[in-house]
Amino acid sequence: MTKGETRTPSFLAKNPNGRIPVLELESGELLPESNAILWYLAEGTAFLPAERLARAQVLQWMFFEQYSHEPYIAVVRFLVTHDIALADWQRAALEDRRRQGYAALGVMETHLRARKFFVAEQYTIADIALYAYTHVAGEGGFDLAPYPSVVAWLDRVRSQSAHVPITAG
DSSP states (O other): OTTSGGGSHHHHHHOTTOOSOEEEOTTSOEEESHHHHHHHHHTTSTTSOSSHHHHHHHHHHHHHIIIIIIIIIIHHHHHHHTTOOOOHHHHHHHHHHHHHHHHHHHHHHHHHTTOSSSBTTBOOHHHHHHHHHHTTGGGGTOOOTTOHHHHHHHHHHHTSTTOOOSSOO
C-alpha cells in the first residue's frame, strides 16, 4: 500500500477500489473489504451467532468499527508509524482524528463494562474486527490506561486460541 502497489492495473483488476485486503476464493472469485471477508469466513462457525438479533448486533459493531473506530484509530496509527510529513492543517486534522478515536474507545469502554465480549457474551467476528486496530492503538499514541474494560477485553481476545497480533512486537 505504501509503495503504491494497490494502485497498479493488476491490483485494481482485483479490487477497483484499490484497497486491501482482498480474499481470493477457491472458485477464483475475489472478495474485498475486511468485514465482508470476516462475515464470509465466519458463516457457519461459532464466530457468528445463529440468533437473528445477535447477528445484527455483530453487524452493528462491525459498522461501528468501519465508521467510528478505524478512520480514527487506524489512520492516526498509520500516520504516526509511517512518519508521514504533515502540513499544519493535516496536523490539526490528526488531533481531531485522535479526539474521535478516544470517543470510540469511550463507547467501547462503556459497552464492555458489563460484558466479556461485544455480542452475546461470546467471542465473535465483532471482537476480531475491533481488536485489529485497538490492540495496536498505542502505536498511534493512544493511551488505553483510562479504558480498563477495553484493556481487559484485549487480554481476553489475546488469550483466544490461534490469536495472531497485527505486528510481531
